[in-house]
Amino acid sequence: VSELRLIEAIERSLAAEHPRVIRSIGDDAAVVRAGRYAVTSLDTMVEGVHFRSSQLTPGEIGHRAMAAALSDLAAMGACAGEAYLSLALPRGYAHEDALALVDAAGGLAAACGATIAGGDVVSAGELVVSVTVVGWAEDPSLLVGRDGARPGDLVAVTGALGGAAAGLALLDAETTPVNLGPDARAALHARYARPRPRLAAGAALARAGARAMIDVSDGIATDARHIARRSGAHLALELAALPLAAGLDAVAAWLGTEPARIAAGGGEDYELCVCVPASARESAEAAARTCALSLSWIGRVEAGPSRLTFSDAPGAELHGYEHSS
């Protein structure tokens, strides 16, 4: 009974009409008016692996799972359409917590132009949130993969890096005698707990001529390597050029490391790493500016075997490096 009641409550909370959605939660499947091309990604977050319920509110957990999935659409330059939410709840998980999780996921979806159109709720030993997102595109040539980087291209990243990792470090520390004011601390927490997928920037960078793009989910040292591998090219980045999140200095000093190493290896910033031909440098900057985001040039694409290097940190063992192949 409990799962069905919860599904009904979720149904009511998502009952807002959407012009694209013909059938949604409550039928065997959702029915949605499609665009010409579907862009689909899914992202699964597991308690104890991708988050801890002791560190995040249910709303933050829902927001974050939705953000991670939507960020994949941003990295393609696609618009967001519908989201489908699978919730595996431990026995005894409070209904109001489940609703808060779904509300926050739905709120972020709505803020990004998307709507939750379906999902399921099951029992499990641990909390698992899996989000499938679908975006629509009319022209597939405006979608950006990981495989289009070419020698001579410039590499950039939106926003600032390392904030989410610093926010998590502050959560992991029981007591944190870090030299940080409450506002800076809250900002770093928000970078970890309520990331903003860069959908508008992704679409604008695609229109500006982006040839390869990826979202920074595992740390740019790992994610840029995926572009190198799929494009068959050498991405030569500069550690000193990475844009640092505000407050990262203080957290790095407290952790006894350099801010740039956290920026390179820290995941879950959900910024976009993009490769553009040199001729598109200014249009890419303009694209980011229209989205009120900074764009930092952090390296170049060079010919040669697929690899990622930091020219100013040869052989550096970067935090997060172990995630790469």
Next chain:
Amino acid sequence: VSELRLIEAIERSLAAEHPRVIRSIGDDAAVVRAGRYAVTSLDTMVEGVHFRSSQLTPGEIGHRAMAAALSDLAAMGACAGEAYLSLALPRGYAHEDALALVDAAGGLAAACGATIAGGDVVSAGELVVSVTVVGWAEDPSLLVGRDGARPGDLVAVTGALGGAAAGLALLDAETTPVNLGPDARAALHARYARPRPRLAAGAALARAGARAMIDVSDGIATDARHIARRSGAHLALELAALPLAAGLDAVAAWLGTEPARIAAGGGEDYELCVCVPASARESAEAAARTCALSLSWIGRVEAGPSRLTFSDAPGAELHGYEHSS
């Protein structure tokens, strides 16, 4: 490293080209040529809740998760297009088992005209398999929801019921002195472990004039009640009319119950329960026949408050009944 290697292995095993799929695993998102309407469902199965790894092979687990998701498309009368597979694997889960799971899921998808176009692999405390399936339709008036049943409609079900529940009962029993030959036992096991989604029958029944349809995943006593609730009608079924799976008699005798009660309450048969106007009786029978499936008439839709009754078992406490609202 391990997850990335596994994703690469999955990528290779799914590398077959598909004309609809423009980008798939290996990019941030899959890109697929869409039809006019997208029909989307997801289904999540959790170790210890929806299956036990001690009772099913990895291939059976993958097949079953894919079947459950595809069955939702069948219940809409939709064709299958793409599937997206989220695998949460416990630490130490063997790569060859994960590949066998994905292979079987992909094999069933292919047999149903679908292709796995994306997914993700994460670590977890327990095995969780979540499948999102997308089908395409050109004419939404040919899609069948749960809300269209009208007084006077006839209610039918495809195939036979209770087989999956009997197969599970045989697995749950350590030693089973049931009067069943090995072939009958294997057939019941297959009903549980390798269900076949009724995609062709669902589409044919939709064309034949089905007004409401649902797949039998929780037991027809529960699933037909969903039709009653969404349609605002009374579904009056006859317990004695339920089609019984071969071998169900012997398992029921061994369990000390009546076969019809297992057929009514047993879930996971993934047959289709359909409501058609009386005028479409013969065309519905013909539709099932073209798919080499039987169609059994099991009751009628009557006016009155939403409810499900078995006219020949008033007030019966049916196995599985507790799942209904």
